[in-house]
Amino acid sequence: MKKVLLTGAALLATMTGSNAYAERDYISIVGSSTVYPFSTVVAERFGKSSSFPTPKVESTGSGGGMKLFCQGVGANTPDITNASRAIKQSEIDLCAENGVKDIVEVMVGYDGIVLAGSNEAPQYELTRKDIFLALAKVVPAQDGSETLIDNPYKTWKDVNPTLPAKKIEVLGPPPTSGTRDAFVELAMEGGCKKFPFIKEMKKTDKSKYKALCHGIREDGAYVEAGENDNLIVQKLVANPDALGIFGYSFLEQNADKVHGSIVEGQAPEFDAISDGSYPVSRSLYFYVKKAHVGVIPGIEEYLAEFVSDKAMGEYGYLADKGMIPMTEEEYEKVVDTVENLKTISAK
Amino acid sequence: MTDSTMTTRQKVEASMRRRRAAETRFRLYGMASVLFGLLCLVVLFGDIFSKGTSAFSQTVLTTTIEIDGDYLDITPDSSESDIMSANYDGLIKRHFKNDVQPKGRSEARSLFSLISSGAGWQIQSQVLEDPSIIGKTVTVDLLVDDDVDQWFKHEYGNDSGSVRLSEKQLEWITGWIESDALKTQFNTTFFVNGDSREPELAGIRGAITGTLLTLLVTFLLSFPIGVAAAIYLEEFAPKNRLTEIVEININNLAAVPSITFGLLGLAIFINIFGVSRSTPLVGGLVLTLMTLPTIIISGRAAIKAVPPSIREAALGLGASKMQTVFHHVLPLAMPGMLTGTIIGMAQALGETAPLLMIGMIAFVVDVPGFINDPSTVLPVQIFLWSDSPERAFTERTSGAIMVLLGFLIIMNTAAVMLRRRLERRW
Numbered sequence: 001m002k003k004v005l006l007t008g009a010a011l012l013a014t015m016t017g018s019n020a021y022a023e024r025d026y027i028s029i030v031g032s033s034t035v036y037p038f039s040t041v042v043a044e045r046f047g048k049s050s051s052f053p054t055p056k057v058e059s060t061g062s063g064g065g066m067k068l069f070c071q072g073v074g075a076n077t078p079d080i081t082n083a084s085r086a087i088k089q090s091e092i093d094l095c096a097e098n099g100v101k102d103i104v105e106v107m108v109g110y111d112g113i114v115l116a117g118s119n120e121a122p123q124y125e126l127t128r129k130d131i132f133l134a135l136a137k138v139v140p141a142q143d144g145s146e147t148l149i150d151n152p153y154k155t156w157k158d159v160n161p162t163l164p165a166k167k168i169e170v171l172g173p174p175p176t177s178g179t180r181d182a183f184v185e186l187a188m189e190g191g192c193k194k195f196p197f198i199k200e201m202k203k204t205d206k207s208k209y210k211a212l213c214h215g216i217r218e219d220g221a222y223v224e225a226g227e228n229d230n231l232i233v234q235k236l237v238a239n240p241d242a243l244g245i246f247g248y249s250f251l252e253q254n255a256d257k258v259h260g261s262i263v264e265g266q267a268p269e270f271d272a273i274s275d276g277s278y279p280v281s282r283s284l285y286f287y288v289k290k291a292h293v294g295v296i297p298g299i300e301e302y303l304a305e306f307v308s309d310k311a312m313g314e315y316g317y318l319a320d321k322g323m324i325p326m327t328e329e330e331y332e333k334v335v336d337t338v339e340n341l342k343t344i345s346a347k
Numbered sequence: 348m349t350d351s352t353m354t355t356r357q358k359v360e361a362s363m364r365r366r367r368a369a370e371t372r373f374r375l376y377g378m379a380s381v382l383f384g385l386l387c388l389v390v391l392f393g394d395i396f397s398k399g400t401s402a403f404s405q406t407v408l409t410t411t412i413e414i415d416g417d418y419l420d421i422t423p424d425s426s427e428s429d430i431m432s433a434n435y436d437g438l439i440k441r442h443f444k445n446d447v448q449p450k451g452r453s454e455a456r457s458l459f460s461l462i463s464s465g466a467g468w469q470i471q472s473q474v475l476e477d478p479s480i481i482g483k484t485v486t487v488d489l490l491v492d493d494d495v496d497q498w499f500k501h502e503y504g505n506d507s508g509s510v511r512l513s514e515k516q517l518e519w520i521t522g523w524i525e526s527d528a529l530k531t532q533f534n535t536t537f538f539v540n541g542d543s544r545e546p547e548l549a550g551i552r553g554a555i556t557g558t559l560l561t562l563l564v565t566f567l568l569s570f571p572i573g574v575a576a577a578i579y580l581e582e583f584a585p586k587n588r589l590t591e592i593v594e595i596n597i598n599n600l601a602a603v604p605s606i607t608f609g610l611l612g613l614a615i616f617i618n619i620f621g622v623s624r625s626t627p628l629v630g631g632l633v634l635t636l637m638t639l640p641t642i643i644i645s646g647r648a649a650i651k652a653v654p655p656s657i658r659e660a661a662l663g664l665g666a667s668k669m670q671t672v673f674h675h676v677l678p679l680a681m682p683g684m685l686t687g688t689i690i691g692m693a694q695a696l697g698e699t700a701p702l703l704m705i706g707m708i709a710f711v712v713d714v715p716g717f718i719n720d721p722s723t724v725l726p727v728q729i730f731l732w733s734d735s736p737e738r739a740f741t742e743r744t745s746g747a748i749m750v751l752l753g754f755l756i757i758m759n760t761a762a763v764m765l766r767r768r769l770e771r772r773w
Contacts, residue, residue: 024623026721028624028721030706033734036710037544037735037736040544040710043710043712044543044544044545044710044712045464047712047713048468054711054712054713056625056709056710056711056721057709057710058625058706058708058709058710059708059709059710059731060706060708075623076617076621076623076624227734228733228734229734229736230733230734230735230741247736249736250736252736253511253736253737253738254738255511256511315456317464320460321736322736
């Protein structure tokens with residue numbers, strides 16, 4: 001008993017001792033679960049091929065990562081945050097408020113969002129307008145007038161006569177997910193804007209426009225299947241009538257089970273996403289706290305590894321993991337940003 | 348014959364049938380619920396085991412390769428850092444290029460992609476272990492890429508081809524299979540490596556070490572505190588409204604959703620005390636909060652079970668209250684307390700929710716050495732793998748679940764054994 005108490009006391013002593021730590025010898029990375037698979041690969045290779053310890057990568061989601069990142073400067077705040085979207089002005093302000101003034105934005109590459117179906121089902125040919133009409137909460141009335149009604153469509157054929165008469169059933173991520181944000185922004189809003197009177201609304205009543213274009217129906221046609229994309233793939237295999245929304249890397253890994261639907265005449269393929277002809281794709285980023293460069297060991301070397309040709313290049317190992325590389329000019333710009341550590345405000 | 352003319356015995360006999368039927372029905376219901384529970388367990392275990400057993404074997408390619416000192420620019424007398432930084436990947440690529448003779452760059456690329464990116468590290472560690480093999484030709488079992496591994500373990504022999512491998516790649520692989528170079532062996536990597544983004548290099552040692560360190564912190568804090576609280580509340584505390592409130596709150600605390608403790612940990616330990624995120628230390632502190640109520644409650648039950656005659660006898664012979672408790676009550680209550688502690692620990696072992704908030708959902712490659720190193724724990728590792736795109740992680744997820752279940756079974760059995768062996772009944 002005494003021994004146990006003694007060890008407990010010793011432990012408490014080390015605990016209080018650890019408060020005094022100021023140094024951290026490994027890089028701390030937080031942020032988006034979409035960028036996580038890519039930044040972890042780089043982190044691992046960096047750890048193995050350099051004398052620095054392997055960086056710690058946390059998967060907190062883009063928004064959660066920004067919050068931690070903007071908490072301040074110091075060893076107990078992360079050095080880098082990953083994001084599946086660009087940093088918002090409000091986040092830049094929050095950072096500045098807490099003393100994080102110099103932020104370096106590094107674009108990583110592209111990620112395509114696919115609407116996939118089981119290989120046992122036929123491939124759908126969709127337009128963004130179809131996607132909007134099938135999944136929005138309220139849609140313009142069928143008679144062509146400018147009245148808005150609750151989404152009446154039950155089957156894909158109702159939406160567009162060329163589509164099969166299958167029940168609309170789409171499995172997708174919940175609102176907390178960055179993939180959902182991007183899907184809503186790129187696919188839904190893209191289709192929503194095709195209605196001229198809605199496009200007008202953007203200028204006159206922005207919040208109504210947003211609510212209309214970003215509102216996903218809640219009557220069971222859109223099923224929130226959780227953040228786990230593997231689960232969506234499994235559900236699609238079990239239910240060939242449904243479609244699922246997830247990132248391109250999962251489509252690529254499961255090509256024997258699922259296929260991507262054609263959107264605007266373009267199937268989600270590697271080349272089509274990288275040249276932008278597949279419309280539902282987004283850029284991925286990470287943000288570096290410049291104040292930590294040179295303080296936490298290894299940040300510069302980690303950045304160099306990330307933007308090296310063998311990682312980020314066209315045939316780099318990130319591309320093997322399903323990331324879509326950017327164009328040559330964009331790449332050169334990124335390399336330049338990293339080499340000179342150009343901060344956002346100085347852009 | 349009417350009711351009034353029936354004797355009591357006749358009445359009882361008349362109702363017997365109904366009563367027996369009710370009893371049989373109840374037994375059947377009971378059996379059905381037990382069977383249902385068992386069935387769920389069998390389905391769950393069956394699913395996990397059928398998916399997970401293949402995680403314990405790994406495909407390797409046996410090849411004889413010359414450790415060319417000239418190419419690597421090292422000799423057996425070279426310094427360790429020179430040996431570490433030599434280009435082993437290049438050596439392997441050159442070896443397979445000479446061996447298979449691929450045509451052109453893209454074919455060579457698709458050939459190299461069949462070998463794990465960890466193969467270079469394998470050769471490196473062999474050379475580091477025994478530098479005298481430099482310049483010699485050695486036989487090594489190189490890890491293959493996860494796509495090859497999955498194909499060989501699951502699809503080979505189905506004639507269905509493969510989506511992830513091209514015709515040409517399959518041709519090379521078939522060649523290797525025919526010459527008996529490709530085979531599966533026990534997956535030691537799975538137990539000795541930390542996490543990795545390459546499934547064939549990923550292991551659970553980092554997670555297991557993290558789990559053990561976290562549980563160590565939890566145990567060292569929660570056991571003494573829990574036992575002290577239980578003893579005080581049961582033996583010393585005056586029975587008044589205040590202690591009653593404390594009691595009720597401890598019971599409530601045991602039912603609080605575990606994520607709440609995570610939030611508390613984030614607010615207090617990380618934000619106020621500045622303990623670093625993602626460490627077994629902060630994980631253990633949070634799990635201590637979670638297990639304390641369990642330990643206090645079971646500890647109090649164990650103390651209550653010690654008959655008052657023991658206390659009275661001790662007091663009667665002149666022992667002080669303190670001596671009574673520490674010399675007589677506590678030793679007798681200890682088995683029960685330990686059982687409760689083990690069960691609390693087993694709960695903590697399977698917990699992920701509170702760790703979400705304190706940054707333990709992290710990719711950590713290096714195996715943690717102390718409670719201050721970044722680390723992750725087994726359930727979190729399972730969560731992370733289940734969310735990885737690579738197919739080969741599916742079986743590793745199930746494999747890791749099997750290991751976790753193993754730990755849980757061991758701990759719970761230990762609790763039961765302890766109770767059986769040491770508990771005294773009066």
